[in-house]
Amino acid sequence: MSFNGIIPAVLTPFTAADEVDTEALSANIAHLVDHGAAAFVATGTMGEAQSLSTAERRLVIETIVAAAAGRPVISGASAGSTAAACANAALARDAGCAGVMSLPPLNYNGTADEFAAFFAALADAAGGLPIMLYNNPGASGLDVSPQTIAHVGAAVPAVTCVKECSGDARRIAAIRELTDLDVLVGGDDWALEGYAAGAVGWVTGVGNVAPAECLALQEHVRAGRLDEARELWPRLLPLARLDMTPHLVQYFKGALDAVGLRGGPVRPPRLALDAQHQAILDAAVAALGVPAAA
Numbered sequence: 001m002s003f004n005g006i007i008p009a010v011l012t013p014f015t016a017a018d019e020v021d022t023e024a025l026s027a028n029i030a031h032l033v034d035h036g037a038a039a040f041v042a043t044g045t046m047g048e049a050q051s052l053s054t055a056e057r058r059l060v061i062e063t064i065v066a067a068a069a070g071r072p073v074i075s076g077a078s079a080g081s082t083a084a085a086c087a088n089a090a091l092a093r094d095a096g097c098a099g100v101m102s103l104p105p106l107n108y109n110g111t112a113d114e115f116a117a118f119f120a121a122l123a124d125a126a127g128g129l130p131i132m133l134y135n136n137p138g139a140s141g142l143d144v145s146p147q148t149i150a151h152v153g154a155a156v157p158a159v160t161c162v163k164e165c166s167g168d169a170r171r172i173a174a175i176r177e178l179t180d181l182d183v184l185v186g187g188d189d190w191a192l193e194g195y196a197a198g199a200v201g202w203v204t205g206v207g208n209v210a211p212a213e214c215l216a217l218q219e220h221v222r223a224g225r226l227d228e229a230r231e232l233w234p235r236l237l238p239l240a241r242l243d244m245t246p247h248l249v250q251y252f253k254g255a256l257d258a259v260g261l262r263g264g265p266v267r268p269p270r271l272a273l274d275a276q277h278q279a280i281l282d283a284a285v286a287a288l289g290v291p292a293a294a
Contacts, residue, residue: 002130002160002161002182002200003038003039003072003074003099003130003132003160003161003182003184003201004038004182004184004200004201005036005037005038005039005200005201005202005215005218006036006037006038006201006202006204006207006211006214006215006218007037007038007039007040007041007074007184007201007202007203007204007207008032008037008040008041008203008204008205008207008208008211009041009044009045009046009047009203009204009205009207009208010025010028010029010040010041010042010044010046010047010064010208011028011046011047011048011208011249011252011253011256011263012025012043012047012048012052012060013025013028013253013262013263013264014264014265014266014267015264016265018265018267020052020056020059020060020063021262021264022059022063024262024264025060025063025064025067025262026063026066026067027261027262028208028256028261028262029063029064029067029068030067030069031211031261031293032207032208032211033067033068033069033071035211035212035215036211036212036215037071037207037211038071038072038201039068039071039072039073039074039098040064040068040071040072040073040074041073041074041075041076041101041203042060042061042064042073042074042075042076042097043057043060043061043075043076043077043088043092044076044078044101045076045136045139045248045249046205046208046248046249046252047060047076048249048266048267048270049076049078051267054087054091057088057091058091058095061073061075061091061092061095061096061097062095062096065095065096065097072097072098072099073096073097073098073099074097074098074099074100074101074132075088075089075091075092075095075097075099075100075101076088076100076101076102076134077089077092077100077101077102077122077126078101078102078103078106078134078139078140079102079105079106080105080106080107080108081105082105082117082118082121082122085102085105085118085121085122085125086121086122086124086125087125088100089102089122089125089126089129090125090126090127092126092129093125093126093127093129097129098129098130099126099129099130099131099132100122100126100129100130100131100132101131101132101134101163101203102119102122102131102132102133102134103134103135103136103139103140104118104133104140104142104144105118105140106139106140106141107140107141107142108141108142109141109142112147112148112151112152113151115144115148115151115152116151116152116155116156119131119133119152119155119156119158119159120155120156120158122158123156123158123159126158128158129158130158130159130160130161131156131158131159131160132159132160132161132162132163132184133149133152133153133159133161133162133163133181134162134163134165134186135149135162135163135164135165135166135171135186136163136165136166136186136187137165137166138165138244139165143166146171146174146175146177146178146179147178149162149175149178149179149181150175150178150179153179153180153181154179159181160181160182161181161182161183161184161200162175162181162182162183162184163184163185163186163203164183164184164185164186164194164199165186165187165244166187167187167189167190167244169190169193169194169196169197170197171183172185172194172197172198172199173197173198176198182200182201183198183199183200184199184200184201184202184203185199185201185202185203185204186203187243187244188202188204188205188206188236188239188240188241188243188244189237189240189241189243189244191204191206191214191217191236191240192217192221192229192230192233195217195218195221195222195229196221196226202214202218205239205240205242205243205248205252206236206239206240206243208252208255208256208261209239209252209255209256209259209261209285209288209290210235210236210239210259210288210290212290213232213235213236213288213290214236216232217229217232217233217236220232234287235287235288235289236288237287238283238284238287238288239251239252239255239284239285239287239288241284242280242281242284247270247273247277249266249270250266250270250271250272250273250277251273251277251280251281251284253265253266254273254278254281255281255284255285258281258282258285259285259288259290259291259292259293260292260293261293
């Protein structure tokens with residue numbers, strides 16, 4: 001299975017009692033299904049995966065799978081050790097996911113062979129599910145080069161695609177030149193450039209808030225309508241620029257609330273936005289100009 005199109009990186013709503021709000025999560029997914037989402041990423045950075053217990057992780061994944069109306073769900077499995085990542089991959093397999101996404105081992109600047117061994121173990125634990133290799137230097141503590149990605153892709157057939165979050169559109173051309181892997185844009189603020197460079201999809205925070213507009217951007221570029229894409233892009237860009245920031249979860253949960261969806265509170269150690277950051281978010285949401293969710 002290949003993954004392409006608009007793939008929201010799903011946020012995890014919590015109740016006032018700090019429990020996973022499955023009703024809100026299901027409602028958000030239903031809205032995204034209705035507005036063109038092709039697939040979903042669960043339990044990633046945007047989903048506050050690091051703050052979820054194992055039972056909560058399973059609950060989140062199962063809720064998204066049930067609400068996704070048959071669309072693929074890819075579960076984040078990133079961890080600091082092979083054993084922990086494999087446990088997350090096995091849970092994703094058992095919970096009905098169609099694929100697994102993982103950074104290389106967190107904050108471990110290993111060799112290409114070590115990374116290949118890590119992803120091979122992950123593939124075994126996932127029981128044959130396709131693996132999305134996730135390159136995000138800010139999240140993992142290291143930058144996986146196109147050459148290392150090619151090495152892993154050649155060694156581990158289960159690795160079928162790359163979520164590239166370096167922010168460098170030249171990486172997409174380099175990865176496509178060296179491999180047969182599909183490449184998806186990871187960082188929201190270079191989606192226009194990424195699609196133009198050959199990305200087949202976009203794993204997106206903005207897609208939670210404005211899925212129809214993200215889909216329109218994708219279709220404009222694919223059809224060669226660059227003038228239309230450039231006209232739409234300034235509406236999406238202010239919110240997209242908030243993706244690669246320390247407050248990304250707060251910003252995108254706040255944006256969901258602002259458009260009538262269900263964001264809600266974040267878990268500590270994250271704190272609520274202060275007035276300065278709230279004003280930044282308010283301006284970004286205003287620029288979107290999307291109608292309130294029904």
